[in-house]
Amino acid sequence: MEAKIGYQIFPDRFYSYYNRGNVKWNTPITAKNYSAHTMYGGDLKGIQEKIDYLKELNVDFLYLTPIFESNSNHRYDAKDYFKIDPILGDENDLKNLITVLHKNNIELCLDIALNHMSNESIWFKNALNNEKEKEFFRYENGDFTYWRDHKSLVELNLESKNLRKILWQDENSAMKKWTKLGVDHWRLDCAYDLGFDILKDIVKHIKSLGENHDIIGEVWAYPKEWIQIMDGIMNYYYTVIIRNMLNGSLKPKIAAEILKNTIKDSGMKILKSWNMLSSHDSPRIKNTFGNKWKLAVIMQFTLPGSPLIYYGEELGMEGDHDPFCRGVMEWDKVNENNETLKFYMKLIDLFNNSIALKKGKYYEVISNDENILAYYRKYNSIRDGKLVVINPTNEDKEIQLYFEESLLLDAMHLFDHFSDNELYIEMGSVKGKIPANSFGIFHMKPREYKTYSAYKRL
Template sequence: MEAKIGYQIFPDRFYSYYHRGNTDWNTPITNDFNSGKRLYGGDLKGIEEKVSYLKELNIDFLYLTPIFESNSNHRYDAKTYFKIDPVLGDEIDLKNLIDTLHNNNIELCLDIALNHMSNESDWFKNALKNKKEKDFFRQENGNFTYWRDHKSLVELNLENKELQNLLWQDENSAMKKWTKLGVDHWRLDCAYDLGFDILKDIVIHLKSLGNHEIIGEVWAYPKDWIQIMDGIMNYYYTVIIKNMLNGTLKPITASQILKKVIFDSGMKLLKSWNMLSSHDSPRIKNVFGKKWKLAVVMQFTLPGSPLIYYGEEIGMEGDHDPFCRGVMEWEKVDKDNETLNFYKKLINLFKNSEALKKGKYYEVIANDDNILAYYRKYKSIKDGNLIVINPSNEDKEIQLYFEESLLLDAMHLSDHFSDNELYIEMGSIKGKIPANSFGIFYMKPKEYETYSAYKRL
């Protein structure tokens, strides 16, 4: 099992080829009654045009929020699951995008909202006329139910056998149709609303077509959910990182929580997505301010698959929805962009580290409660990475203790991102870590001209 690097795109805001939107690309985002209806015209062909950028960024998979025909720019209110929104393109555009991605060794993950669909869908219009589709929708006390009581999002009766056949079971079902077209993986919106039995059934039927990963949107403790699906969007990490860096959670306590969740969940966490922001939340720099690098380092070094929300890698900012859904600022894609260069270095480190892609997680005990440290190793100490985070406003003298028998006395560890070094003393590690900083340390390859303590290890 191996972690991958993902990239999330909100299709309406990435790149427009056909210019089918109702809003000029340069129009500032505003929060009003019509914000969910404004279409900037980003489309599938536009994404295909930018695959070279994704290739250069060196990601492994692309995750698109919903692309099915709907009444909004977010498209979580599907009118049908069998047709692509014409503003985005058609099946040919999707197939071309898939082929271009695959030719560049990038997988595609599509998003689908099965818990609810648009109240303007043909199915629901027929339901209101008391036709057979009435049984497609969930009811309580004779009334239809709506997701979080939003009247535009009527909930589906997923226990209905005919509906199950239409959505994921039959060979011509919606999910199998798009999978057979070439979609690699699926993200299930509101997976917690689907329940364990429905999720199990979806996984069984999609796995019958091949090794297609199912990732669920779950804002909860991962343990039980990843026993059913391949992974979840790991918001549990997100809240730990956020609270530790804003000072409401002490690093020593964060370490204890991380140890528990990783032990309980096991290495299936490698397929879960390490989230810091998305179309539903403020962007990284808005949340973490000057400590954003510390957050991103944790995103890339905790067990899991880091998911980059489009534009984060170039330093885009944006507050709560709809401001976190701004158009991609292509003018910031520049070799001198410090944020982009930081991401590229971190991505390169991840892609070339067996420890970060496959390695186990080891708790590291620090002499200071305000230091978070942990260790990742796959097989060899030569590929091991010691991560140290100092979110405090003070420089720290640290001494670290963890279960690694090959920390040999008088050897050094070097930081991938600075000239800082730590020193091994009788199996523990000593050194300094500056205020509001991090280090990703690796075993220094050579201490002496001829001597190596690791010559037979």
């Protein structure tokens, strides 16, 4: 089991090939012009056209928010789970996209909202007429129920045996249809709404097509019980820890304790959970973290889990709460002078070449300063280990760190991948300086002597 790098795309806003939108591509999103029915026209063929960019980023999987036929640009209100929204393309477009992705060793994860669907779907229209589809929808106290009382999102009655067969159980069910077409993984919208028993059933039936199909759940809660059922979750629990630590409302010492317990409770399955900092549901990274954004991204890539990049974050795109976090991809920012892109590319390269970050265990690091967060990742050897140090304060810090590494000898040097900063070893502990509002990812390298090696028998 290992962590992978994911890339999230909100299809309507990435790239338009067919130009089927109802507004011009670069039209700014404003409070006045915003509507869920505003379509910029991004499509599946457009994503395929940008495969070289995705390949150059060197991501492992692509996660698309819903692509099924609906009335909105977000498409969490599906009208037909068996049909791709015509604005995005058709089945052949999806098939071609999958072929090109797989050719470039990129997997595809699709999003599906099973808790609710559009109140304009043919199923619901039939239900209103007391036809057989009425059993497909939750009905309480003389009325249908709606997700968070949004009348456009009528809730499905997943207790219906017939509905479960249609959605994921039968060989010709919706989820199995797209999986057989070539979809690798699934993200379950509102997984917490589905409940443990239904989640177990979905996992069982999709994995009957192959154990390599991962099921990731949208869960805004403590990971432990959820990832015992699914392969992973969108780890918003990390997000709130990182955000609160960097905004000063959570002491790094306390953050370290929470992280240690969370990772211990979750086990190595946490490697497949998505490390989130932003998404279509939340402000973009620079809006949330300001000048500490690099510290947040470092934690996203070095805590156990699979870092998920929300499209455009690697370019420095900004945007506040929904809908402003859903701006069109700013392709003009893809250039060799973009410092944010260079930072991401270096971090992605480091991640992809580090077995410790992809597979390694997490070790608590105790600091002499409660305002410093540090942790250690290692797979097998101290030579692959990464010591991560975060200083979110406005002061330079003299640090001394203590952690469980028996081979941390005075004959080792610790070098930062991102600066010329070095730490040194004192009797198995680590000492040095960390500048204000900075980070370090330190790798360990034995000192070079002419004839001597302290590791000759280790």
